[in-house]
Amino acid sequence: MSPAQTAPATNRLLASLPRNDRQRLLAGCESVELGFGEILAEPNERLRHVYFPTDSFISLTTAIDGRETLEVGLVGNEGMLGIPLVLGMDVSPLHAMVQGAGPALRMDAAPFQRELGRCSALDRALKRYLYVFVCQLAQTSVCTRFHVVEARLARWLLMTQDRAHSDQFHLTHEFMAYMLGVRRVGVTKAASSLQRRRLISYTRGDITVLDRSGLEAASCGCYKTDKASYTRLMG
Amino acid sequence: MSPAQTAPATNRLLASLPRNDRQRLLAGCESVELGFGEILAEPNERLRHVYFPTDSFISLTTAIDGRETLEVGLVGNEGMLGIPLVLGMDVSPLHAMVQGAGPALRMDAAPFQRELGRCSALDRALKRYLYVFVCQLAQTSVCTRFHVVEARLARWLLMTQDRAHSDQFHLTHEFMAYMLGVRRVGVTKAASSLQRRRLISYTRGDITVLDRSGLEAASCGCYKTDKASYTRLMG
């Protein structure tokens, strides 16, 4: 098993901007290395930075009643962490935690907001991204309500694989349970079923996607729906 | 039983704008009467108008697999239908259906977008509203995942009452089941429990809230969370 696809270590949102704008933005960014489990935002706290993942990705979750948790969004190199700033708000409504360790570009909130006001290409791109984000959030709500754990897990693995730019990554059942808002036992059951079906394999947190199209078939339609809305809108 | 609270027949979003801006906007609006069940937007179709409910309210839903449905947002006189236009997109990702019949102000999409570009107070107000909307959408996801039908129904009744500006309104179990994404039977069970507890009463779709604070206690914390984020951000 080779480490599969290589990651383009750029942020696609930034890459889509006109050269001048992009370079000015990059000049205002610093490169940082995000570590697994690092908390980048907490609900009702100020957002001090925005992050453009290049080869890392970040999980957005909501907690409730102290115990229960659910992932409501995932930010990889197709996006940005810090969406509220696009709306002129500097407080995060969500938890943001690093799920895939790796490099990202970081910019302070204040200069970022100045750039937003100045650079209409950036503003347009981020509005578009926010729109897609909201679509996917709505989709996730319904999915979470109606689809069984195995299908939801399959979808989640595909979304993760997309952002990891690799067919293998390290995540435990415990962690996935947290993201999907189910018991660890529920993930174990679903995952071992997917493994029996030779769609994935794993040992002690090392997950490999063996059969991507099989996994798509095992997932609910929500994965394809999300992907379609992304490509339609972000090209 | 008196018809309870009287409705302020204004749209609060518009009311919050500076006099000049407000009057220019109102000049561009026409008054319309929305009928129950009327469809104002369909997924992947163009938004031809925005609506500012004055004494009506609108349900935003997502469907999945053709059958299953879930309400993901509710727009009353505190808001506006047509949020994608704020992001420069003219396609609705959601179904929008009139849940509470009554008057609203309507504006064509094109002049609305011109106003958005011109009037920064409007732009700011709508961004703020969108932010609140996203917060509530995330909250709804988790709520839908973790809370039992009876608590979710209680929450939903409170949200509806807020937008109906009255302690009574007309909606069948069937309809509520559709909004909550559960079977009609599930709503019947939950509603009759709330009725036994003297929190509400109903016959053939005529619902009366008898004990609002009791209903708040019966609901999950999500109602208060939503309300808090609304008042904190929109004043």
Next chain:
DNA sequence: CATCATCAGTTCGCTAACGAACATAACCAG
């Protein structure tokens, strides 16, 4: 007034997921 449609209540068997607890198994550090 008779009929029909709508709305609400109830039942039955079933399933996905739950909470709790315990059982392996792999890896890690001393």
Next chain:
DNA sequence: CTGGTTATGTTCGTTAGCGAACTGATGATG
């Protein structure tokens, strides 16, 4: 190699909600 920690597997009894079907009641309509 040993004991501790982490990751996964399994079991047991319970529960909320499901699909399907049927019953009763209230209003509206002809």
